[in-house]
Amino acid sequence: xxxxxxxxxxxxxxxxxxxxxxxxxxxxxxxxxxxxxxxxxxxxxxxxxxxxxxxxxxxxxxxxxxxxxxxxxxxxxxxxxxxxxxxxxxxxxxxxxxxxxxxxxxxxxxxxxxxxxxxxxxxxxxxxxxxxxxxxxxxxxxxxxxxxxxxxxxxxxxxxxxxxxxxxxxxxxxxxxxxxxxxxxxxxxxxxxxxxxxxxxxxxxxxxxxxxxxxxxxxxxxxxxxxxxxxxxxxxxxxxxxxxxxxxxxxxxxxxxxxxxxxxxxxxxxxxxxxxxxxxxxxxxxxxxxxxxxxxxxxxxxxxxxxxxxxxxxxxxxxxxxxxxxxxxxxxxxxxxxxxxxxxxxxxxxxxxxxxxxxxxxxxxxxxxxxxxxxxxxxxxxxxxxxxxxxxxxxxxxxxxxxxxxxxxxxxxxxxxxxxxxxxxxxxxxxxxxxxxxxxxxxxxxxxxxxxxxxxxxxxxxxxxxxxxxxxxxxxxxxxxxxxxxxxxxxxxxxxxxxxxxxxxxxxxxxxxxxxxxxxxxxxxxxxxxxxxxxxxxxxxxxxxxxxxxxxxxxxxxxxxxxxxxxxxxxxxxxxxxxxxx
Amino acid sequence: xxxxxxxxxxxxxxxxxxxxxxxxxxxxxxxxxxxxxxxxxxxxxxxxxxxxxxxxxxxxxxxxxxxxxxxxxxxxxxxxxxxxxxxxxxxxxxxxxxxxxxxxxxxxxxxxxxxxxxxxxxxxxxxxxxxxxxxxxxxxxxxxxxxxxxxxxxxxxxxxxxxxxxxxxxxxxxxxxxxxxxxxxxxxxxxxxxx
Numbered sequence: 070x071x072x073x074x075x076x077x078x079x080x081x082x083x084x085x086x087x088x089x090x091x092x093x094x095x096x097x098x099x100x101x102x103x104x105x106x107x108x109x110x111x112x113x114x115x116x117x118x119x120x121x122x123x124x125x126x127x128x129x130x131x132x133x134x135x136x137x138x139x140x141x142x143x144x145x146x147x148x149x150x151x152x153x154x155x156x157x158x159x160x161x162x163x164x165x166x167x168x169x170x171x172x173x174x175x176x177x178x179x180x181x182x183x184x185x186x187x188x189x190x191x192x193x194x195x196x197x198x199x200x201x202x203x204x205x206x207x208x209x210x211x212x213x214x215x216x217x218x219x220x221x222x223x224x225x226x227x228x229x230x231x232x233x234x235x236x237x238x239x240x241x242x243x244x245x246x247x248x249x250x251x252x253x254x255x256x257x258x259x260x261x262x263x264x265x266x267x268x269x270x271x272x273x274x275x276x277x278x279x280x281x282x283x284x285x286x287x288x289x290x291x292x293x294x295x296x297x298x299x300x301x302x303x304x305x306x307x308x309x310x311x312x313x314x315x316x317x318x319x320x321x322x323x324x325x326x327x328x329x330x331x332x333x334x335x336x337x338x339x340x341x342x343x344x345x346x347x348x349x350x351x352x353x354x355x356x357x358x359x360x361x362x363x364x365x366x367x368x369x370x371x372x373x374x375x376x377x378x379x380x381x382x383x384x385x386x387x388x389x390x391x392x393x394x395x396x397x398x399x400x401x402x403x404x405x406x407x408x409x410x411x412x413x414x415x416x417x418x419x420x421x422x423x424x425x426x427x428x429x430x431x432x433x434x435x436x437x438x439x440x441x442x443x444x445x446x447x448x449x450x451x452x453x454x455x456x457x458x459x460x461x462x463x464x465x466x467x468x469x470x471x472x473x474x475x476x477x478x479x480x481x482x483x484x485x486x487x488x489x490x491x492x493x494x495x496x497x498x499x500x501x502x503x504x505x506x507x508x509x510x511x512x513x514x515x516x517x518x519x520x521x522x523x524x525x526x527x528x529x530x531x532x533x534x535x536x537x538x539x540x541x542x543x544x545x546x547x548x549x550x551x552x553x554x555x556x557x558x559x560x561x562x563x564x565x566x567x568x569x570x571x572x573x574x575x576x577x578x579x580x581x582x583x584x585x586x587x588x589x590x591x592x593x594x595x596x597x598x599x600x601x602x603x604x605x606x607x608x609x610x611x612x613x614x615x616x617x618x619x620x621x622x623x624x625x626x627x628x629x630x631x632x633x634x635x636x637x638x639x640x641x642x643x644x645x646x647x648x649x650x651x
Numbered sequence: 652x653x654x655x656x657x658x659x660x661x662x663x664x665x666x667x668x669x670x671x672x673x674x675x676x677x678x679x680x681x682x683x684x685x686x687x688x689x690x691x692x693x694x695x696x697x698x699x700x701x702x703x704x705x706x707x708x709x710x711x712x713x714x715x716x717x718x719x720x721x722x723x724x725x726x727x728x729x730x731x732x733x734x735x736x737x738x739x740x741x742x743x744x745x746x747x748x749x750x751x752x753x754x755x756x757x758x759x760x761x762x763x764x765x766x767x768x769x770x771x772x773x774x775x776x777x778x779x780x781x782x783x784x785x786x787x788x789x790x791x792x793x794x795x796x797x798x799x800x801x802x803x804x805x806x807x808x809x810x811x812x813x814x815x816x817x818x819x820x821x822x823x824x825x826x827x828x829x830x831x832x833x834x835x836x837x838x839x840x841x842x843x844x845x846x
Contacts, residue, residue, distance in 0.1 A: 076826060118669055122662040134655050141659035145667050195737055208675040212667075240662050247670055252678060263686035266710055269694040271683065274736060277698070277705040280838055283714045287730035297708060297735040299696050304682040308674075321738035324781030326710035327696065332828025388774070389745040395758050398771035398791070405791035406829045411750060411778040412740040415724070415787040418829035439781045440740035443750075541744035563742030644746050 070386045071401050074420030078378050081339060081424060082371065088344045089367070093351035099249040100222065100356070102126075107249050115244060122240050129235035132595025135223055136588050138239035139216060143183050143584070146209060150179035153205040154197070163198035164273035170196060177572035182206050184583035185213035185465050187309070187316030187435055187558035188575060190567035194298035194319050199271060206316060207305040211255070214312030214345075215246040217467030220587050221349060222246075224471045225356045227594030228495050231602045236594050250345075251312060258341055259307035266330035269303040302327055310341040313465045315435030315558045323425070323438045324414055335421050335438060342434040346463035347371075349470040357495050361613035366473060369621045373462045374431050377451050382423040384448035385409050390648060412443030423448070430455040433465035435558025442537070442545065442561040446645035449561070450637065453548055456555045458629040459514050465556060468583075471590045473625075475510045477612070478503055478593070480624040484610050494612060496602035503596055506589040513585045515632045517578045518554040522547050522636070524574070531570050536563030540647065544640035549575070554582040699839070707835050711735050712786040715838060718764050719803035721788070721796050723834045724775055725757055728783035740781040754778065765799040787831035790819050806844070814840060 098104055119125055130138065153160070154175040158168040170178070174190055181188045182205070193202065219242035226236050263269045276294040285292045302318045306328055309316060319325040329335050347367060354363020386408045388399035401407030406418030413422045422439040429436050430452035441449055455462055461473040482499055485492030492499040525531035525546045535542040545561040552559055553575045560566065566575070611617065686694040697709040707713055712723045714732040726732035727741035743750035757777040762768075773791040793815045801808040818837045821830050 073822070073826065080826065121669065122665050124662055133652075134659075137655045138659045138663070141656060142663040142666065145660075145663045149667060149671070192737060192739070203679050204671060204675040207679065208671045211674040212670060240666055243666060244670070247674065252674065256678065256682065259682045260685060260689070263682070263694050264690050266693045266697050268696050269683050269686040270696070272695065275696060275698065275705055277707045279713055280706065280835070280842070281713070281715050281717055281720065283731050283733070285731045292731055295707060295711070295713060295733065295735050297696060297698075297711065298738075301679045301683055303686060303694070304679040319738050319782075321740065321782035321784070324740070325738045326708075326782060326784055326786060330697075330710050332823040336823075336827050389750075391745065391751045392754050392774065392778070395751070395755050395777075396771055397754065397758065397774050397777055399774045402791075403830060404794070405773045405775070405789040407774060409745060410774045411743065411745070411754075412781045413778075414780050414782060414785050415775050415789055415831050416785075416828050421828055437781070440742050442742035442744060443740065445745050536742055537744040537747045539746065541746055561742070562740070563744075644744070648746050 070383055071420070074382060074386070074401070077420045078382065078424055081336070082375060084340060085343055085347055088340060089347035089351055092344055092348035093355060093363070096250065096348055096352045097355045099245055104249045107253065111248055115248060118244060119241065124238060124240050126238070126241050128238055130238055131234045132223070132236055132591045135236050135239050136591045139220065139587060139591070140584065142239070142243070143216065146183045146212060147179045150182055150205040150209060151175050153201045154178065157198040157201045160198065160200050162200035162203070162271065165198070167196060167198050173569045173572040174567055177576045180576040180579050181558065182209035182314070182316060183213055184556050184579045185217055185312070185314060185433060185468065186553060186556040186579045186583070187314045188553050188560065188579065189316055189558070190572055192320035193317060194300070199300055202305060202318060203301060207308060210305065210308040210312050210314040210316070211247055211251050212243070214251060214308070214314065214466040215243050217465050218246040218250070219243050219467070220590060221467035221471045224474060224590055224594040225353060227597035228497060229357050230598045231600065233598050234595070236591070236598055251308060254311050255304070255307040258311060258337065259303045261337060262306055262334055263303040265334045266327070267303040267306055267334065268299050268327045269301055270299050271301060272299055274298050299327070307341070309436060310338045310434060311345060313342055313346065313432045313434040315429060317436060323436045324440070329438055332416055332421060335417055335425065338436070339425055339428050342432050342436065343428050343463055345466045346432050346469045349467060350473070353470060359495070359613070362495065365613045365618050366477070366621070369618045370462050370473070372618070373458070373622060373626070374427065377427045377431065377455055377462070378424060381427050381448050381451040382420055384445045384451070385419045385423050387445065389445065409443070409445050409448065412440030414438065426452050427455065429559055430557060431462040433460045433468060433555065433557045435552065437559055440562060441548070441559060442563045446541070446641040446648060449544065450641040452559065453551055453637065453641065454629065454633070456551045456557050457518075457633045458625050459511070460555045460557065461625055468556065468586070472510070472586065475507045475590065475593070476625050476628070477621060478507045479511060479628070480621050481610060481612065483624065484620060490608055493603060493609060496605065497597050497600050498603065503593050506593045509589045510586050511628060514554055514582060517581045517585070518550045519636065521550045521574050521578055525550070525570070528570065530568065534565040534568055534571065536565065540640055540643040544644065547636055547640050550578060553578045556582050699835070706839065709833065709836065710786055711784045713835050715834065718799055720838045720841065721793060721800060721834050722776070724785050724788060725777065725779045726783040727779040733784060735784055738782045738784055740783060741779045768795070768798060770795060786833050786835060788834055790815070790830050790832055793819070793832040793837070800841070804841075814844070
């Protein structure tokens with residue numbers, strides 16, 4: 070660890086808070102219909118759009134109607150992305166002439182992008198046409214994030230409303246989140262990225278004449294040209310991070326110099342992938358009329374995030390003892406990034422790689438600027454653990470906050486049991502129905518992660534995909550299903566996941582992980598909205614205090630650790646011991 | 652209940668179509684138009700054009716094995732290194748014996764090319780990058796190679812050290828990222844030197 074590395078991490082944390090505050094204020098204004106100049110510019114278009122949809126801005130839905138809208142919309146989205154991949158050979162904007170994608174891979178990709186997971190079994194630049202990337206994947210980068218925001222807003226309304234059956238209008242929430250939040254932010258970020266060198270073009274791939282010919286190991290022929298993949302990357306990249314999607318235009322994702330050319334773009338991308346989730350926490354305080362509640366939740370998230378950042382940074386800085394033994398200098402300094410540099414880029418070094426890995430898994434982004442598969446065992450354990458905290462440490466856009474509120478409900482319930490009182494949160498009594506729904510959310514995730522991991526561990530077709538031996542091979546499978554079950558999308562990418570086994574089982578896991586949370590969350594929202602608000606009494610547990618922040622962190626960490634410690638012991642922990650013993 | 656679901660079909664299809672048009676067509680086209688207008692060089696791939704021939708990109712590395720060139724980092728792309736149409740890393744775990752073997756072979760190749768150099772090798776020179784396209788090496792890795800390149804080209808090491816220094820970029824704003832040397836730019840400048 071160097072002073073510069075610590076400075077970079079600290080600078081990020083401070084900037085995140087500084088960005089989240091005004092962003093939360095903007096989100097509140099969008100929710101209230103006060104989006105200023107944007108509202109004046111796009112308002113007429115927006116109202117015309119609602120007429121076309123056959124709805125009105127004030128037509129409200131109950132939780133079942135809201136959930137049905139989410140599910141039907143998502144189903145059509147899956148169909149559309151699937152169809153685009155199958156038909157791309159006959160569609161325009163396909164300068165490389167890519168044909169139809171294999172059905173199992175296309176289904177996996179369609180589900181993956183619609184569930185905000187963006188797990189990728191394919192390599193973008195060698196599989197998908199520009200049109201598929203734009204009309205299929207980039208669109209879902211916006212819409213899956215907007216769906217997350219919509220569900221979160223519905224849950225917020227469950228807390229802020231009283232004695233009503235309705236939670237708002239999904240179509241309005243979806244449209245406004247896209248139009249007034251995601252699009253303007255993405256537009257500005259895309260241009261900033263393009264200025265720094267992120268490509269944005271529809272030109273076909275370019276062939277450069279190499280300075281030195283190289284040899285094609287497949288054909289044995291000398292090669293004098295370098296075919297350079299291009300594309301409309303900046304526009305897709307901006308929303309990929311802002312919407313915590315993470316699916317790269319190129320196979321190497323944000324380690325590719327065309328996706329992340331400088332340390333400045335890296336700083337912006339890391340900020341972009343965490344800004345909205347942090348703002349959502351603060352928005353909760355604003356919407357429920359007590360800003361301290363939002364700050365308390367954000368504090369819990371940031372404390373865990375900061376611990377994870379320094380843990381991963383320390384682990385990667387330590388380097389690889391087996392490489393040190395070969396007379397290689399892994400010492401970090403101003404002239405060398407040092408550390409465990411396999412699978413990392415020189416321009417980012419160790420601190421930015423750790424920063425990226427931690428923020429991309431704390432949120433459900435899943436983009437990478439370095440290969441997690443080549444991280445040290447403890448450095449790779451941190452991203453795994455962050456996902457296994459149910460993506461509540463910031464989490465996905467909207468999704469992180471509704472996931473965290475489920476854990477808040479569990480926390481106040483446990484606290485209520487301790488003192489023998491009916492638990493309540495923000496004046497709403499937490500009763501058996503809410504607890505049942507919360508229990509479904511908390512228990513479903515480990516089930517969809519651990520059961521497929523166990524199945525894969527005894528299935529020869531699944532084990533044939535491993536690229537690393539021993540404990541790390543097991544960790545590759547665990548990481549894959551942890552990532553898909555929590556809709557993250559990052560990978561221990563050596564695993565060959567583009568097989569029918571991982572594509573089909575993975576699609577099911579991603580669907581359950583996403584909608585198995587959304588439906589119970591909307592049920593909780595509907596139930597809370599129907600309740601009276603009880604005034605706080607002397608026996609009410611205050612939920613804005615440091616004590617509660619600690620209690621909430623404890624709930625998240627203990628639930629995650631109790632569930633996953635045994636399986637982590639079999640993977641990264643064993644690998645670390647083996648590496649140290651070498 | 653069924654009615655609720657059927658009722659959602661029309662808005663779902665219309666919303667998907669409308670928002671696809673907006674975010675999938677209008678948005679990327681607008682960004683492309685503006686980016687091409689404001690930053691044509693960057694948006695087009697930061698290509699290096701010498702006498703009307705594209706020689707590479709400022710942002711993408713190339714493989715070098717000639718002792719008279721500075722060498723880039725190892726690249727794990729298939730089927731040849733620095734394949735800019737199929738990016739990716741080795742994804743070898745630190746515990747994988749294949750990684751230690753690959754690093755040992757790279758150490759040996761560097762030692763063989765420069766037998767008189769006893770210094771420890773900077774780690775970036777023997778580890779594959781994440782993208783397989785990393786255009787940079789660390790200043791330490793460039794410094795490590797100065798003697799070899801100078802010998803192969805019959806140049807004074809001081810002249811090369813000055814060239815490396817001129818091609819060393821500091822941390823962005825003095826804080827972000829790492830100091831680095833663009834290998835392709837350095838080698839192009841090297842080829843342009845008069846001996």
